[in-house]
Amino acid sequence: MDLHAVLDIDGLLVSSFVVHAGLAVVTLLILNPILAKIGARRVIWNLPLAEFGLLVCLIGLYTLLL
Numbered sequence: 001m002d003l004h005a006v007l008d009i010d011g012l013l014v015s016s017f018v019v020h021a022g023l024a025v026v027t028l029l030i031l032n033p034i035l036a037k038i039g040a041r042r043v044i045w046n047l048p049l050a051e052f053g054l055l056v057c058l059i060g061l062y063t064l065l066l
Contacts, residue, residue: 007019016063016066017063019066020059024055024059024061025055028051028055028058
């Protein structure tokens, strides 16, 4: 498996973690309306904590997959 620690974008060196975190934030923004529509928000007792946990899980998933 070829892991890239640093991405070169037109001479700008960007850590791959920043890219994974950005993808996770975008995914979380897409998932929020879906979770609200299916009613998941009423069974979550601490919404910011649940969103942060989901963000951490998504960052880990993107780190493993990409």
